[in-house]
Amino acid sequence: MNYQPKYLVSALLLLSGSCMAATDMRQVVDSNVKPLMQQQDIPGLSVAVINQGKVQYFNYGVAAKDTQAAVSQNTLFEIGSVSKTFTATLGGYAQAIDKLRLSDKASLYLPSLVGSAFDRISLLQLATYTAGGLPLQFPQASDSATTMLGYFQHWKPTYAAGEQRLYSNPSIGLFGYLTAQSLGQPFNVAMEKTLLPKLGLTNTYVSVRTDKASQYAQGYDKQQKPVHVSPGALDSEAYGLKTTSQDLARYVIANMHPQTLEQPMQQAIAATHAGYYTVNGMTQGLGWERYPYPITLQALIDGNSTPMAMEPHKVTWLNPPQAQPANVLYNKTGSTGGFGAYVAYVPSKDMGVVILANKNYPNAERVKVAHAILSAMDQ
Template structure:
C-alpha cells in the first residue's frame, strides 16, 4: 500500500484517557465525526468526508488529491466492520482501531477549533499486546502487599516487547518507595536505579511555570502582563499577539498552535530530533506573522510553542538561560543535582539509551528556543524531591511559587493551574503532568491532602499514563 498523504503535527507531553470530564466532551465530538466518516465511507463518498475537514487539512490536501487517496487506497479496504478507541492524547488526537473486510488499520484523527477534521491519518494497526518471553529483572522485593500490587501493574508495561527500562517512585503517607525494572540499554543487563537519568519531556513545563510564579511573587512580572511587553518591537506589532498574557501561555489558552508553521524550516532539520535547531530567530519570524486559532483565554489547546515562548520571556526577565534559572531557583534549593537540560561528562554515564514506539533505538532530543517546553532530564530521586516540595508548604519563596502554580486558572473544559492539569482518578483530584519524546515517557501526579505522589520514568516511547493511573488506584 502506498503511503497515505495526511496532515501531521509533532507533539510531546501526550495525555491518555484519564477519566477527565473535559476530555470526555472533546472525545464525544471526535467520536461523532467518526460516525459521520463511517457513513460516508460505506457509501464511498469521498466528497462527503472532505466536507468534514477544516482549513488546515485542506491546505495540505486538495479535494482532488483526497479523492485519489480514497479511491486508490482507502475505499478498496472495504467496509468498516468494527471500530474501537485505542487512545485519546493531548485532549485532542484520537486513535481508533478499524476492522475492515480483510485488514485491520488504525486511524489517527483530531478536530480543529471549529470541530472540523485537522488530522486524518490511516496507519497499519500496531498490536502492542506482544510480550517478552522472560520475566524482566526488577529491584522490587515483593515483600509487602503494595510491593506486589505495584509489580502486577508494572509488569503490564515492562513486559511489552517495545519497552526497555522503568523507574517508579511513590510517596504514600510520608513513606518513600522506589522500584526499578528492565535495563538502561537493551541487552546490557543493568537495572535502572533511582539515580538513572531519563528524558522527562513536558513535565519540564511545570518547572517553567514555577519560574513564572516565582517572578510574579517577586513583583517582577504579573500573570496579566501582555506578552508584547517582552517582545521586540518588530514582533510586538503583530496585532494578533496583543491580548495574549503570560497566564495564557502557561495554561494553554493563548490561541497559539501546538507548533509554529515554520517548524520544519530549521536547518538542518532532523525529524528524529525535531526541536534541536528551532532557534529564537525562527520563533520571532513566526510570531511576526502568525494568526491565532482562538481568542486568548477562551479555549484550552495544548501548545508546546506557548510554553517555549513563556520560557524565552522568563529568560529575559531573569537575565539568564532557562537551564540556569531552573538550577538556581528550583533545583539548587531542593538539592536536585541531576535535573538538567545539558548533560555534563560527570553525569552523562547515568543517562539511559532511549527507544521509539517500536522498541528501536532513537536519538534523545535536544532543544534550542523551545527548551522550556520539554528539554529537562531528571531522575526518580530528584522528582520525588520535587513532588514532596510541591506537597509541603513552607515560608520559602520557592514554596510560595509552588502554591501559586496550584491555583486554578482555567476550568471551562479542562481544569488547570499554571501548567499543572488537575485530573480525577476514582473521585480523587491530582495535580498532574506527563511527558513524551520519541524515546521516553514520564508521569507525575500528586494529591496534597492524601499525601500521595507517583513518578514514573521510562526510556521507551509507549505511554506510562495507564500504568500511572493504575498505581494511583492501588494507593487510594
Template sequence: MSAQNKKFDSIASKLQDSYNSGNYDTFQNSFSNEMKQVLTLYITNQFLSYLKNNCGNIISRQLVKQSGNGSNAFYKITFERKKLVLMLTINEEDKIEEFLFKPYNISRSNPKSYEKSALKNLPQKQINAIVEQTKDFPNNTQLAIAFIKDGATSFYGIVKSNNTLKEIENKNAVFEIGSISKVFTATLLANAVIANKIKLDDNISKYYNFPFKDNIELSFKSLSNHTSGLSALPSNLNALNYLKLSTKENFVNPYKEYNKNDLYSYLQKDLDSIQLSHKQYKYSNLGVGILGYTLSLVEGENLEDLFEEKIFEKYEMTSSFTNISKVKEGLVCGLDDNGNTIKNWEWNSDVLLGAGGILSTTNDLSKFAKAQFDSTNVELALTRTPTFTLNERIEVALGWHIIKSEDNKELYWHNGATGGYSSSMVLDIAHKCGVIILSNVSGYNLHRDNIDNLSFILLNFLEE
C-alpha cells in the same frame, strides 16, 4: 461502530482514496488551517510522493485504538510493500491537526512470557498492574518508579529482558522527562510573580523590541495554562521531522535547530489572530516554549541557569539537567517501538526548551514532588492554583492539570513524551501521596498511554 469511530473512518477513507489516486490536493484539504501552514501543498506532495515510491498504494486499514478523549486514532495501514501505523488527531471541526506515519511493530510481546516474571518486593496487585501495563513494550524497556506515601519515598525499578520483567536499581538513572518540564517552567513563572517582577496577566510583548503581528497580546498566564490559542507548534518549524520514521538512523529532534531568529520571525509574521482565543484550552508546546524564553528575557539569564539556580539547587536536584552533555553517568537510552536505541533530543537555544527539555531521575523528582506538600511554599502553591476549568472533572493550573477522581480527590498530574521516553507524575497533595514513573518507552509508542494508566493505578493502590 460509535459516532466517533465513524467520523475517524470517514476521514481515513478519504485520505486513502486521495492518496491512492494521487490527488494530494484533496488529501491536504482535510488539514486544519494550522496544518496547512506547516505542511504546504508542496511539502505534502513531496512527502506523499516519497511514501508512495517506497511503500506503494494502501491496500487496507484497521483501527487499532483511540486515545486522548477520542481526539486521536491509530490505524494499522497495509501498503503494497510495507505496514505502517497512522496516527490521526482531529479538532472540533473534524479537521486533521496532526498525522504521523511510523513502523508497525509486528513482534509484540506475548503476555504469556510474563509467567516467568522475576518481579517481587511489592504487593502482588501492584506487580500484576505493572505486568499488565508493560506487556506490549519492547525488550530493553526500563521503568523507574517512585512511590510517595505520608511524605516518605520508596523506589522500584524494572527492566524488560528476553521478554521477562526483572527488578533493577535505577532511582538515580537519568531519563528525558518531556512535558513534565512545563511544571518547572511554571515554577519559574510563579517565582517571578512572587518577586513582583511580572504579573500573570501582563502582556509579554513588552519584553520584545518589535511588535507582534496584528499587535496580538499574549499573557504569561495564557501561555502557561494553554489558553493562549497558539497552535501546538510554530508554523515555521519543520514538521516533517515528526513524519520521519523514528528509527535510530533518521529520527530527528524537531526542536533542535529552532532558534531565536525563527521565533522572532514567527511572532512578527506568522501569528494567526483568527486562531487566537483566551477562552479555550488548547495544549501548546509553542506557548510554554515562548513562556520559558520570555522569562529568560525578564530575568536577564538563560533558561538553563534559571532552572539550575531557582529550582534544581533549591530542591537539591543534583541529577537534573537541560544540557545532555552534562549528564556524566546513568543516562538510560531512549528506545523506538522495537527496542532500538534512538538519539536523544537536544536543545541548541532557550527557544522552546521550557516545553520539554529537562532530564531527571525519580530520586530528584520525588524531592520536587514532596516540596509540593509544604503548605508554606507559596511559589509551588501558586503553580497549583486553578486558572481555567476544562470540564467538570479537569481544571488547569499553571502547568499542572487538576483531575477530580471518582472518590472526589484532587490529583495534580502532568506527563511527558519525547522520541524515546515517556513519563508521568501524579500527586495527591491533601494526603501527601504520589507516583512518579520515568521510562524509555517512546512517546510515539502505540501503548504509551499505559505509562499514565499505571501511575494512576499505582496511586490508587497506594492510598487504599
C-alpha cells in the same frame, strides 16, 4: 488489553483495610509494571511511590541495551512535557519576586514582539495554551533558535486570546523564554542555577553534565532504535529536562509540602496549583492539570487523551483563579521520541507516584498503572 487481574490486586488491598506493608506495595507495582513492560516492549522503567513523606523505589530492566546497565532511582530519563511544570514554577517564582505579572502582555518582555499579536496576549494565556491557536509543535521551517522569533512576529491567531485551549509547546515555551528574559538570564541558567537548587533537586538537568553521562538512559523508539531528544526551538522550556525518579519524588514532596521551602517558592507552587479555567472536567493550572479526587480511572484516561492534546477546547475561566481545593489530584504526562513519563499526586492524602520509562508508550497505560498504585495506597 486486559488489566483486570492487576486491578483486582488493588481492590483486594483496598478491602483489607490494613496499612500497606512494603511487600504489599511491591506486589501492586510488580503486578502492574511487569505485564506493561512486556506488552509495550519497554527496556527499562523506574517507579517512585510517595506515601506520607516516605519514598519506595521499584526499578525494572535496563537503562541501555548495549551496556545492560540496570535501571535505578539515579538513572536519568527524559521527561518531555513534565518539564512544563518546572517552566511554570519558574514563572511563578519570577512573579513572586516581582519580576513579572502573569496578567502582563507578552510583548512587554521582548521588544521584538512589539507590534505583533503578542501585544494582546498575556503571559498567563501563553502558560495555559490559550493564546489563540498556537500549534502543538513549531512548523519545521521555524523549529530553531534562529527562526522561532520570526515565526512569533508573523503568527496570526485563529481564535481570540483566552477562548480556546490548544495544547502547545510554542505557547508555554515562549512563556518560559519570556520568564527568563524577566530574570535577566538565559532560561537554562535560570532553571539549573536558580530554580532546581531552590527545589532541592541535585540530579536534574537541561543539559546532562559529562560526568553524569553514564547515568543517562538510552531511549528507544517504536522500532527499538536508540534515540535521544533532538534540538528544537524552545526545547528546554517545553520538553527538555532530564531527571531521575528520586529527584522527581523530591519534587512531588515539595509540591505537596511547599511550606518546607522559602517564601517565594511557596508562592510559585501556589501559582502552579491554582485553577485558571476548566475544560471537560479538568482544571488547568500552570503546567499541572488538576482533577477532583477521588477520580475514576476513565476520567483520568480521558483527561490525558489524544483529543485533549490535539484538539481545541472552549474554556470556562475561573475569576479569580481558584486556590488549591481540599481534595484534588495533580498530574502531568511527558514524552519524547524515546521516553515516556508520568507524575501524579494527591496533596490531601500525602501520596504520589512517578513513572519513568526509556520508551514512549500510550498515556492511557501510564495512567492505569498510576491509578492502581494510588488506589492501593488510599485505604
